[in-house]
Amino acid sequence: MIVLKATQDKLLSVLQSVAGIVERRHTLPILANVLIRKTGGSVQLTTSDLEIQIRTTAELDGDPGNFTTTVGARKLIDILRTMPGDQTVSLESSQNKVILKGGKSRFTLQTLPAEDFPLVQESANFGPVFSVPQKTLKDLLNQVSFAMAVHDIRYYLNGILFVAEGKQLSLVATDGHRLAFANSTLDVEVPRQEVILPRKTVLEMQRLLSDAEGAIEMQFASNQAKFSFGGMEFVTKLVEGKFPDYNRVIPKNHKNAVTLGRAPLLASLQRTAILTSEKFKGVRLNIEPGTLRVASNNAEQEEAVDELDIDYGGDAIEIGFNVTYLIDALANMDQEMVKMELADSNSSALITIPENSTFKYVVMPMRI
Numbered sequence: 001m002i003v004l005k006a007t008q009d010k011l012l013s014v015l016q017s018v019a020g021i022v023e024r025r026h027t028l029p030i031l032a033n034v035l036i037r038k039t040g041g042s043v044q045l046t047t048s049d050l051e052i053q054i055r056t057t058a059e060l061d062g063d064p065g066n067f068t069t070t071v072g073a074r075k076l077i078d079i080l081r082t083m084p085g086d087q088t089v090s091l092e093s094s095q096n097k098v099i100l101k102g103g104k105s106r107f108t109l110q111t112l113p114a115e116d117f118p119l120v121q122e123s124a125n126f127g128p129v130f131s132v133p134q135k136t137l138k139d140l141l142n143q144v145s146f147a148m149a150v151h152d153i154r155y156y157l158n159g160i161l162f163v164a165e166g167k168q169l170s171l172v173a174t175d176g177h178r179l180a181f182a183n184s185t186l187d188v189e190v191p192r193q194e195v196i197l198p199r200k201t202v203l204e205m206q207r208l209l210s211d212a213e214g215a216i217e218m219q220f221a222s223n224q225a226k227f228s229f230g231g232m233e234f235v236t237k238l239v240e241g242k243f244p245d246y247n248r249v250i251p252k253n254h255k256n257a258v259t260l261g262r263a264p265l266l267a268s269l270q271r272t273a274i275l276t277s278e279k280f281k282g283v284r285l286n287i288e289p290g291t292l293r294v295a296s297n298n299a300e301q302e303e304a305v306d307e308l309d310i311d312y313g314g315d316a317i318e319i320g321f322n323v324t325y326l327i328d329a330l331a332n333m334d335q336e337m338v339k340m341e342l343a344d345s346n347s348s349a350l351i352t353i354p355e356n357s358t359f360k361y362v363v364m365p366m367r368i
Contacts (some may be wrong), residue, residue: 105164137209261336275303
């Protein structure tokens, strides 16, 4: 039976959309496979890592009838990548194997029974559905994801906090040294919901969301989130735990503020970062009326100093930062100007976009 038939580029893009979460080596061998369920002319592909499940449906040619199996996802992708994009490929079932054919090539692959594939048990009590444009969510994720912790023992920091309330959707990420906040307006009023999405889910969403037209629908339950967009359905476990109160972390009423070009500041920091010490990555910022001086040095007694002319009339402040934290924030923004608010050398700095309250970035100072 011909399970599916399509051009290489179409089949490859459908497979790649679900295969991002598949690990090559897994304690459960079947989790390295993609579940293929054919119903008439439509084929549903599902992958899972027990925490996240991604499903997509595509209209592909093939023999009529129903069929299900599971086959190694990465192997299938690796083989397809070696074929020309416009070549027609087919997947045929043969006893407990499948045969992938394209041109004069044929590959016989081992399968595992579909009934052994562990599907994620979906929550019975999802909250109301609400949606935002895909591009909006992608932009929000890009604005905050760099501030997520990576392998923090405080597991609730290894992800992003989603807060939906009224007509606002806010995303927050922090690793304890810095915090990024971004928000957007929803079309509908929603009751307050607060969930923490795991890091792997965030990275996968960033990979899958597109800038094209089209909305993403989301629903949250106490232990799960569900996203539907572009013919895909994405279900993920949530991180349990109490996220820090971000409103207390974001400084209010810093009395010194300077607005300056984002690109010149970023370039200055990137230059001075070259001579920071590997371990501390520290730079000193000296802000005084008219001038911002950025300086760094390292254990080899090397030094970098860079100056920018600024429109500033506040207090003279010398403050140290991990330069990576500043570069990350500026590199993930595309605005022309940024605003930096400071109190003194011991208080955290607030970076925002002038005349725009949708993005806030807080970074703790470091002693240098």
